[in-house]
Amino acid sequence: MPKSPITAVMVGAGSRGYYAYGPYALEHPDELKFVAVAEPNPVRRERFAKAHNIPPERQFATWEDLIAQGQIADVLFNMTMDQVHYPSTIAALETGYDVLLEKPMAHRLEYNVALVQTAERTGRLLQVCHVLRYTPFFSTLHDILTSGRLGDIITIEHRENVAYWHMAHSFVRGNWRNVASSAPMILAKCCHDFDILYWNMGEKVRRLSSFGSLLHFRPENAPPGAPDRCTDGCPAAEECPFDARRIYLNMNNTGWPIIAITEDLSYEGRLKALQEGPYGRCVYKCDNDVVDHQIVNMEFESGTSAALVMHGHSHEEARTMRYDGTRATLRGKFAYHFGWIEIWDHVTNRRIDVEIPPAESGHGGGDFGVVRSFLRAVRGEEEALTTAREALESHLLAFAAEEARLQGTVVDMEDFRQRAEASTQNLT
Numbered sequence: 278m279p280k281s282p283i284t285a286v287m288v289g290a291g292s293r294g295y296y297a298y299g300p301y302a303l304e305h306p307d308e309l310k311f312v313a314v315a316e317p318n319p320v321r322r323e324r325f326a327k328a329h330n331i332p333p334e335r336q337f338a339t340w341e342d343l344i345a346q347g348q349i350a351d352v353l354f355n356m357t358m359d360q361v362h363y364p365s366t367i368a369a370l371e372t373g374y375d376v377l378l379e380k381p382m383a384h385r386l387e388y389n390v391a392l393v394q395t396a397e398r399t400g401r402l403l404q405v406c407h408v409l410r411y412t413p414f415f416s417t418l419h420d421i422l423t424s425g426r427l428g429d430i431i432t433i434e435h436r437e438n439v440a441y442w443h444m445a446h447s448f449v450r451g452n453w454r455n456v457a458s459s460a461p462m463i464l465a466k467c468c469h470d471f472d473i474l475y476w477n478m479g480e481k482v483r484r485l486s487s488f489g490s491l492l493h494f495r496p497e498n499a500p501p502g503a504p505d506r507c508t509d510g511c512p513a514a515e516e517c518p519f520d521a522r523r524i525y526l527n528m529n530n531t532g533w534p535i536i537a538i539t540e541d542l543s544y545e546g547r548l549k550a551l552q553e554g555p556y557g558r559c560v561y562k563c564d565n566d567v568v569d570h571q572i573v574n575m576e577f578e579s580g581t582s583a584a585l586v587m588h589g590h591s592h593e594e595a596r597t598m599r600y601d602g603t604r605a606t607l608r609g610k611f612a613y614h615f616g617w618i619e620i621w622d623h624v625t626n627r628r629i630d631v632e633i634p635p636a637e638s639g640h641g642g643g644d645f646g647v648v649r650s651f652l653r654a655v656r657g658e659e660e661a662l663t664t665a666r667e668a669l670e671s672h673l674l675a676f677a678a679e680e681a682r683l684q685g686t687v688v689d690m691e692d693f694r695q696r697a698e699a700s701t702q703n704l705t
Contacts, residue, residue, distance in 0.1 A: 284351045
C-alpha cells in the first residue's frame with residue numbers, strides 16, 4: 278500500500294521557501310504536500326499558494342495567524358528572516374510541529390540554546406538546514422576523512438570565499454549588513470562551515486581565537502563625487518565593481534540575486550527597485566557594520582589545528598580547503614555548480630583525483646538532500662543526519678569567534694558552552 282505524503286506548512290515563501298525547498302514537493306508529491314502558507318508579502322504568498330494548490334483559507338499573512346489555527350499539518354518549514362526564527366519556531370514546537378529551520382537557528386546566543394532545549398523538552402524534531410552535509414561533495418569529503426585514508430589529521434585550512442558581488446548584495450546593502458538588525462557575518466555565513474569542520478572531525482573544538490574587521494566598505498573609501506545611489510550618475514561607475522546597475526540590470530540574469538530585489542523582473546521594475554530600495558545604494562554609504570573579512574583559529578580536542586578564513590572579496594563564490602594528514606594531503610574546491618577533490622599520497626607522492634557524484638538541486642544538491650533527510654527522520658525511517666543539539670555546536674563556535682574577535686581573547690569552548698546553556702535562564 279503506498280504511503281501518504283507528509284503534510285507541511287511553509288512559513289516564509291521567499292527565496293528559500295519558494296525556490297529551494299518548495300520544489301521538492303512538486304517533484305516528489307508522493308513524499309511531501311504543502312497544505313498551508315504564511316507569508317507577509319502578498320505576491321510571494323499567492324505565488325507559493327498557486328504553485329502548491331493551497332486554498333485561500335489556508336493562506337496566512339503572518340506566522341502568528343497560522344499558529345493560531347493549531348496543528349494543521351505534520352511538519353512546519355520555517356524559512357522566515359533570522360530575527361523571526363526564535364519566536365516562530367518556539368511556537369511551532371509547542372504546537373506539536375516537527376520543524377525544518379533555515380540557518381542560522383537564531384541571531385542571539387540564548388535564543389539558539391533555548392530552541393534546542395525546547396525541542397528536547399517537547400520531544401519534537403528540530404532539524405537545521407545545514408545543507409552542505411547533504412551535498413555529494415561534502416559527503417564524499419566526509420567519507421574520505423573518516424576512513425582514515427589521510428592518517429591522523431594534523432592541520433586544516435578552510436576558506437569561505439564570498440564573491441565581491443555577493444558580499445555587496447547580502448552583507449553591505451542587504452538583509453545581513455548590520456549586526457543589530459541581523460547577526461554577525463561569521464554566524465550568518467559560516468555556521469555552515471563550522472558545522473562541516475565539526476562533522477568531519479567528529480570532535481569538539483577546545484579553544485579558539487579570531488581576528489577581523491570591516492576594512493573596505495566604509496564612507497572614507499567612497500570615490501570622489503560618489504552619490505548616495507548608483508542610479509544618480511556616479512563618476513566612478515565604469516571602474517566600480519559594485520555598481521548596482523551592472524549587477525542588477527543585466528537582463529540575461531533572472532536568477533538570484535536579481536529575484537531578491539523585486540518581484541517585477543522587467544528592466545523598469547529592476548531600475549525602480551534600485552532607485553527606491555536598498556540595493557541601489559552606494560556600497561560606501563550604507564548602514565552596514567558587519568566585517569568583510571575574519572579569520573578563526575581553532576584547536577580541536579585531539580590537538581588538530583584549523584584555520585577558517587571568511588572574506589567578501591573573492592573573484593568567485595567557492596569554498597576551498599586543505600587537510601594535511603600523516604599519510605596524505607587532501608585539497609578541494611566546492612562551488613555550487615562544480616567541485617573537485619584531490620589526494621596526494623605520502624608514500625607514492627602521486628595525485629589521486631576523487632570522483633564526485635552529480636548534484637540534483639541547488640546548493641550543490643544540499644537543498645533537496647536536507648528535505649529528504651528531514652522527511653525520512655519524521656517517518657522514522659532513519660535518524661536525522663544532524664540533531665538540533667549537534668547543529669547548535671556550529672552556532673556556539675560562531676558566537677565564540679565573535680566574542681574572541683571583539684575582546685581580543687582566546688575562548689575556552691567548554692566554559693563558553695556552559696555559559697551559553699545558562700544564558701536562557703532569564704528568557705520569558
